[in-house]
Amino acid sequence: MTGILFLEQSLNGLQFGLMLFLLAAGLTLVFGIMDMINLAHGSLYMIGAYLMASFVQATGSFWLALPLALVATALVGAALEVTLLRKLYERDHLTQVLATFALILITNEVVRLVWGPQSIMLNAPAGLTGPVELPGGMRYASYRLAIIAVGAAVAVLLYFLVTKTRVGMLVRAGASNREMATAMGVNIQRLFTAVFALGAALCALAGAMLGPIFAVQVGMGESILILAFVVIVIGGIGSIRGAFVGALLVGLVDTMGRALLPIAFAKMFSPQVASNLGPALSSILIYVLMAAVLVFRPQGLFPARG
Amino acid sequence: MKKIAVLIALACLFPLAMHAMGQYFYIGFATRVLIYAMAAASLNLVLGYGGMVSFGHAAFFGAGAYIVGILAVEGVSSVWIAWPAAIAVAALAALIIGALSLRTRGVYFIMITLAFAQMMYYVFVSMKAYGGDDGLSLPTRSTPGFGIDLRNDFVWYYLVLALLAAVLYLLHRLLHARFGRVIGAIQENETRATAIGYPVYGYKLLCFVISGAIAGLAGALIANHTGYVSPSLLHWIQSGTLMIMVILGGVGRFWGGPVGAAVLLTLEEVFSGSPLLGDYALHWQLPVGVILLLVVLFAPQGIAGLVKKKSAFA
Amino acid sequence: MLLLKNISKRFGGVVAVDGVDLDVAAGEVHALIGPNGAGKTTLIGQISGSLPTDSGEIRFLGKSIAGLPQHDRVKAGLARSYQITSIFRRFSVLDNVALAVQARSGSSFSFWRPVAKETGLFEEAFSILQEIGLENKKGHISSTLAHGEQRALEVGLALATQPKLLLLDEPTAGMGPEESQRMIALIQRLINRPESRVTVLLVEHDMDAVFRLADRISVMVSGRLIATDFPEKIRMNEEVRKAYLGDEVAA
Numbered sequence: 001m002t003g004i005l006f007l008e009q010s011l012n013g014l015q016f017g018l019m020l021f022l023l024a025a026g027l028t029l030v031f032g033i034m035d036m037i038n039l040a041h042g043s044l045y046m047i048g049a050y051l052m053a054s055f056v057q058a059t060g061s062f063w064l065a066l067p068l069a070l071v072a073t074a075l076v077g078a079a080l081e082v083t084l085l086r087k088l089y090e091r092d093h094l095t096q097v098l099a100t101f102a103l104i105l106i107t108n109e110v111v112r113l114v115w116g117p118q119s120i121m122l123n124a125p126a127g128l129t130g131p132v133e134l135p136g137g138m139r140y141a142s143y144r145l146a147i148i149a150v151g152a153a154v155a156v157l158l159y160f161l162v163t164k165t166r167v168g169m170l171v172r173a174g175a176s177n178r179e180m181a182t183a184m185g186v187n188i189q190r191l192f193t194a195v196f197a198l199g200a201a202l203c204a205l206a207g208a209m210l211g212p213i214f215a216v217q218v219g220m221g222e223s224i225l226i227l228a229f230v231v232i233v234i235g236g237i238g239s240i241r242g243a244f245v246g247a248l249l250v251g252l253v254d255t256m257g258r259a260l261l262p263i264a265f266a267k268m269f270s271p272q273v274a275s276n277l278g279p280a281l282s283s284i285l286i287y288v289l290m291a292a293v294l295v296f297r298p299q300g301l302f303p304a305r306g
Numbered sequence: 307m308k309k310i311a312v313l314i315a316l317a318c319l320f321p322l323a324m325h326a327m328g329q330y331f332y333i334g335f336a337t338r339v340l341i342y343a344m345a346a347a348s349l350n351l352v353l354g355y356g357g358m359v360s361f362g363h364a365a366f367f368g369a370g371a372y373i374v375g376i377l378a379v380e381g382v383s384s385v386w387i388a389w390p391a392a393i394a395v396a397a398l399a400a401l402i403i404g405a406l407s408l409r410t411r412g413v414y415f416i417m418i419t420l421a422f423a424q425m426m427y428y429v430f431v432s433m434k435a436y437g438g439d440d441g442l443s444l445p446t447r448s449t450p451g452f453g454i455d456l457r458n459d460f461v462w463y464y465l466v467l468a469l470l471a472a473v474l475y476l477l478h479r480l481l482h483a484r485f486g487r488v489i490g491a492i493q494e495n496e497t498r499a500t501a502i503g504y505p506v507y508g509y510k511l512l513c514f515v516i517s518g519a520i521a522g523l524a525g526a527l528i529a530n531h532t533g534y535v536s537p538s539l540l541h542w543i544q545s546g547t548l549m550i551m552v553i554l555g556g557v558g559r560f561w562g563g564p565v566g567a568a569v570l571l572t573l574e575e576v577f578s579g580s581p582l583l584g585d586y587a588l589h590w591q592l593p594v595g596v597i598l599l600l601v602v603l604f605a606p607q608g609i610a611g612l613v614k615k616k617s618a619f620a
Numbered sequence: 621m622l623l624l625k626n627i628s629k630r631f632g633g634v635v636a637v638d639g640v641d642l643d644v645a646a647g648e649v650h651a652l653i654g655p656n657g658a659g660k661t662t663l664i665g666q667i668s669g670s671l672p673t674d675s676g677e678i679r680f681l682g683k684s685i686a687g688l689p690q691h692d693r694v695k696a697g698l699a700r701s702y703q704i705t706s707i708f709r710r711f712s713v714l715d716n717v718a719l720a721v722q723a724r725s726g727s728s729f730s731f732w733r734p735v736a737k738e739t740g741l742f743e744e745a746f747s748i749l750q751e752i753g754l755e756n757k758k759g760h761i762s763s764t765l766a767h768g769e770q771r772a773l774e775v776g777l778a779l780a781t782q783p784k785l786l787l788l789d790e791p792t793a794g795m796g797p798e799e800s801q802r803m804i805a806l807i808q809r810l811i812n813r814p815e816s817r818v819t820v821l822l823v824e825h826d827m828d829a830v831f832r833l834a835d836r837i838s839v840m841v842s843g844r845l846i847a848t849d850f851p852e853k854i855r856m857n858e859e860v861r862k863a864y865l866g867d868e869v870a871a
Binding site: 031037084087093094095097098099101102103104105106109110113222226229230233237277279280283284287288290291294295298 | 353359361406409410412413414416417418420421422424425428429431432433542543546549550553557592594595596598599602603
Binding site for chain 3: 476479480482483484485486487488490491494495497498499500501502503504505506509512
């Protein structure tokens with residue numbers, strides 16, 4: 001019984017971690033290359049989910065709507081970058097925090113105006129609504145497996161993009177030393193816009209895929225944003241590899257902590273204590289993890305910058 | 307000096323004017339503004355004067371509120387116990403969080419203060435005995451004894467006003483005393499401050515704790531004002547709101563906190579169109595976000611900065 | 621007064637300071653010269669405490685200061701000035717120095733009494749301004765000062781801490797000939813003060829300043845100390861001439 005629970009939760013953690021990676025990758029790139037804290041990153045995630053829901057409704061097909069949502073969100077991201085965020089690169093972090101925080105407020109209201117204040121439905125595609133039998137006899141939601149597959153595929157793609165292509169090399173150069181990259185003649189402005197649009201598309205993918213699992217509602221961006229920040233702080237700012245490791249770590253610790261800690265506590269302490277302490281401790285587990293990493297490795301696990 | 311006298315006079319006359327016009331709602335609204343003015347002023351100390359971008363300030367505000375709430379529910383509603391307790395707990399939280407966070411700098415500092423605040427948020431969410439996610443209603447306002455009834459809106463307003471005035475006066479003295487100078491020097495050039503012999507970490511930590519303690523007092527007041535506490539008081543969105551107040555009013559300007567609180571809450575009142583009755587999940591409207599964006603981009607010294615030219619700190 | 625034994629510092633793969641032995645005698649002016657990138661500023665950082673040292677011993681006034689944080693070293697009498705001007709730009713000239721005086725005169729954990737009332741503090745600060753020649757600019761915001769004046773303030777800040785050993789990192793950096801002469805004169809006034817003779821470890825590129833001020837000269841090249849001797853001997857040292865001085869030994 002516990003073996004299956006453990007396996008199920010690890011798969012859930014893996015799934016959540018991979019989606020977190022999509023968010024964290026874009027966030028860490030923007031932070032590492034443009035040295036900009038972007039609190040509105042979570043808003044792109046939310047916009048992606050909402051656009052996905054609308055496209056599904058319009059086209060009737062999940063898989064048709066997905067690329068549309070990605071492209072649309074990427075365009076939104078690019079537009080934001082060109083008109084507004086570009087002005088923030090040279091400013092101090094506090095200004096960036098406040099400006100992008102204002103952006104969160106604005107996008108939340110815009111979404112509320114366009115789609116209404118209620119959360120909206122986004123369903124898993126037909127064909128993936130049922131469970132699948134895994135080797136060993138365990139049944140697991142097929143949709144969640146699909147998420148794992150998509151997440152892993154994108155991770156591999158990103159890895160190739162960043163390490164094996166010329167564009168990726170420019171991105172990595174920019175992450176470790178912006179001045180050098182400029183001196184090398186890279187069109188920094190276009191690179192930045194491209195990076196931002198890519199980040200937005202990744203957010204949209206995460207939002208679209210997690211939509212059927214979590215609710216699609218205003219404010220969904222904030223809750224996952226802070227997790228993404230924890231991921232990149234743990235992983236190291238500017239590092240894709242760090243974002244990957246960090247995201248898996250956070251995804252697994254958070255998911256398994258929430259599921260298993262209360263059970264462990266119930267076995268060890270009185271039900272009174274367990275019902276209060278269990279959820280509290282599991283919620284703060286990842287923050288404890290982040291604090292621990294910061295104490296021993298203040299630059300994160302895989303710092304991109306020297 | 308004269309300006310301040312005028313300001314105090316206006317503040318004292320305000321409830322009487324409202325009473326004359328029969329507009330009682332605005333007395334409560336003004337009290338709320340005063341409380342947030344205190345909270346914003348406390349953030350301004352650590353952010354504007356200390357240069358520490360703390361994104362977890364709401365944790366101290368909310369902790370103070372919760373202490374009052376929990377004590378009230380447990381039957382302890384004396385002002386003389388509950389409020390010092392709120393301040394003490396908030397100060398202690400600030401001591402622990404500050405001691406750990408101030409070992410980092412830059413964006414890591416921002417993130418770690420944010421994370422700690424979220425930790426405290428979740429701690430209070432998980433306290434099912436005290437309402438958990440739904441929050442906690444206070445059975446009564448704090449009782450100061452001496453026959454003073456704080457449920458009277460007028461009395462309550464004047465008490466809050468007196469406390470705000472006291473806090474602002476203390477801050478004023480602090481900023482012009484040796485401690486304030488050192489904090490200003492540290493913000494200006496931390497490396498050199500160390501190089502002339504100041505133990506910078508200790509000063510920053512103390513500044514952080516003082517700021518947290520004041521926020522705790524403001525929290526105790528808000529709990530009394532609305533008669534309700536909820537974990538959303540500690541949420542990082544609330545921290546962001548306090549930051550917005552400070553930036554709107556003017557970071558590092560003495561009146562930045564109060565001005566920003568007044569402006570933001572008034573804007574919110576105007577834009578949301580409906581009377582606020584202890585609504586913690588502030589329903590931000592689009593224009594507020596836009597105004598904030600414009601201020602941040604084009605008037606980084608905030609509103610107080612537009613009014614007065616910045617003079618040398620000393 | 622200051623004794624360094626086998627001091628090293630690496631940054632990743634780069635060895636910035638490599639096994640340096642150095643001593644500074646009480647009351648002397650000891651110049652530290654060498655080409656750019658020789659490790660001089662790194663060494664100063666290690667002595668002052670802003671950089672941790674990887675290995676080796678540092679003894680100040682007979683006591684090891686290895687674990688001591690920078691602000692405690694300042695309290696012990698070891699102060700530095702910076703090669704790139706590092707002052708409190710938005711403060712006035714007088715307030716800059718007053719801050720340094722304040723640091724060593726009583727506790728600054730004081731929250732009530734306005735500093736403006738502490739006339740003693742400002743009188744002391746003013747006398748330091750007179751020593752560095754900035755008394756006429758006491759009310760000016762320091763960022764408005766000319767470069768040479770800012771460099772003087774730079775030294776003044778370190779001086780205000782009443783150091784026993786003053787680490788001056790290229791005080792004439794970025795100065796034209798006239799300003800340099802004034803800085804040299806300033807330093808000469810400092811070291812010839814009757815009341816309290818300040819020992820100086822002077823990092824410099826300006827050879828004129830070095831040969832006019834130094835009692836002894838140490839030469840650093842690529843992180844290593846290659847010679848320590850009296851100025852005339854250094855002038856004639858073959859290795860030093862090869863590595864560094866070359867045509868710079870004009871007259």
